[in-house]
Amino acid sequence: MLIQPNIHPVALQLGPLAVHWYGLTYLAAFGLFMWLGHLRLKHEPFARMTGDHAWSGRDVEDILFLGVIGVILGGRLGYCLFYKPLYYAMNPLEVFAVWQGGMSFHGGLLGVIVAMLWLGRTRGRPMLEVADFVAPCVPTGLGAGRVGNFINGELWGRLSSPDLPWGMVFRGAGDLPRHPSQIYQFLLEGLLLFVLLWLYAKKQRRQGQVAAMFLMGYGVFRFSAEFFREPDAHLGLLGLGMSMGQWLCIPMILCGAALWMWGRRSSPVVKR
Numbered sequence: 512m513l514i515q516p517n518i519h520p521v522a523l524q525l526g527p528l529a530v531h532w533y534g535l536t537y538l539a540a541f542g543l544f545m546w547l548g549h550l551r552l553k554h555e556p557f558a559r560m561t562g563d564h565a566w567s568g569r570d571v572e573d574i575l576f577l578g579v580i581g582v583i584l585g586g587r588l589g590y591c592l593f594y595k596p597l598y599y600a601m602n603p604l605e606v607f608a609v610w611q612g613g614m615s616f617h618g619g620l621l622g623v624i625v626a627m628l629w630l631g632r633t634r635g636r637p638m639l640e641v642a643d644f645v646a647p648c649v650p651t652g653l654g655a656g657r658v659g660n661f662i663n664g665e666l667w668g669r670l671s672s673p674d675l676p677w678g679m680v681f682r683g684a685g686d687l688p689r690h691p692s693q694i695y696q697f698l699l700e701g702l703l704l705f706v707l708l709w710l711y712a713k714k715q716r717r718q719g720q721v722a723a724m725f726l727m728g729y730g731v732f733r734f735s736a737e738f739f740r741e742p743d744a745h746l747g748l749l750g751l752g753m754s755m756g757q758w759l760c761i762p763m764i765l766c767g768a769a770l771w772m773w774g775r776r777s778s779p780v781v782k783r
Contacts, residue, residue, distance in 0.1 A: 512679065513678065513679040513680070514679065515661075515691075520532055520663055532659060532662045532663070535659075536656055536658050537655070537656070539652075539655045540653075540655040540656060541575060544578075544648050545571060545572070545575060547648040547651065548568075548575070548645075548648050549568060549571060551648060551712075552567070554713055555714070555715035556715055557644060570634070574626075574641070574645060577626035578626050578627075581625055581626035582622055583609075585619045585620070585621045585623065586614035586615050586616070586618050586619035587606065587609055587614060588606070589614075589615035589618010589621060589622075590613040590618055592618070593615055593755060593759065595613070595745070615759075616653075616733075617756075620763075627641045627645065637718065639722060640718060642719070643712070643716070643718065643721040643722050646722045647709045647711075647712040647725075649725065653700050653701050653704075653729075654700065654701015654702055657693045657696045657701055658693075658697060660693040660696075661691065661693040661694060661697070664682045665693075666693055666740065666741075667679075667684050667689050667690075667692060667693070667741055668689045668691060668740050669689060669690055669692075669738075669739055669740065671689055671690045672688075673687075684741075689741070690739040692739045692741070695739055696736045696740075699736055700732045700733055700736070703732070704725075704729060704732055708721070708724055708725055708728060712724075716774070717774040717777055719777070720770075720771050722770065723768070724771065726763050726766055726767025726770065727764050728767075729760075730760040730761075730763040730764035734756075734757050734760040734764070737754045737760075
C-alpha cells in the first residue's frame with residue numbers, strides 16, 4: 512500500500528502572505544477555462560454568429576467572472592442546505608464562515624445556472640446557448656479541484672483491500688489503506704469527461720444537447736465514484752445505501768436525459 516505524500520498546504524510563503532496549493536488549483540481552473548473558452552469560439556455554431564449575437568473574448572471573461580460568483584455563493588449555500596440544514600438553521604451567521612470549509616458541487620452548479628441565466632438575459636441570448644458554450648470548458652476545472660483535494664488530504668475514499676496496489680493511507684484517516692477517490696474523480700469527472708465532451712461539442716449539435724451531455728456525464732461519473740468515496744461522517748449512507756452525493760446526482764442525470772431528448776426533437780440551431 513501507498514502512503515499519501517506529505518505535501519505542505521502552503522506552496523509559497525512571502526512574509527505574511529501565504530499562497531496555498533488549493534488556491535493555485537483554482538487559478539489553474541480559471542486559466543484553463545479562459546484558454547478553452549477562446550478555443551470554443553471557433554466551434555459551431557458560435558464561430559459563424561455575427562452582428563449583435565457574435566461571441567467574443569469578452570463574453571468568455573464575463574462568463575468566468577459571473578461563474579466564479581455563482582460557484583462560491585451557490586456552492587456555499589448548497590452545502591448548508593444539502594449537508595447541514597439543521598446546523599446552519601440554528602447558526603445562520605456561520606453560513607458566511609467560508610474559511611471553515613464546506614462547499615457543494617451541486618449547489619455551485621445551481622449558482623452557475625443562475626449566472627448563465629443572467630448573462631443570457633443581459634446579452635439577448637438563450638440560456639441553453641450559453642450553457643452549450645460553457646459546458647465543455649468546465650471539466651478541467653473540476654479536475655484541478657480534485658488535485659487540490661488530494662494535496663490537502665481531504666475527501667478520501669472508503670477502506671480498500673490491503674492487496675489493492677494503489678490503496679493509500681491518508682493522514683488523519685487511520686492506518687488502513689483507502690481508495691484514493693480524489694484521483695478517481697480527477698480521472699473521471701475531470702480528464703475523461705473533458706475528452707468525451709470536447710469531442711462531442713466540436714460538431715454542431717441541437718441546442719441544449721451539449722449541456723445535457725455534461726449533466727449526464729458528470730452525474731454518472733460522480734455517482735460511480737461515490738461508491739469508493741467515504742461518505743460525510745455526519746450523514747453516512749442514506750436511503751438505499753447511497754450517499755448524499757449519489758442522491759443529488761440522480762435528478763442531475765434525469766434532467767440531462769430529458770434535456771437531450773428535448774434537444775433531439777427541437778429545430779436545428781440557427782446560425783445567426
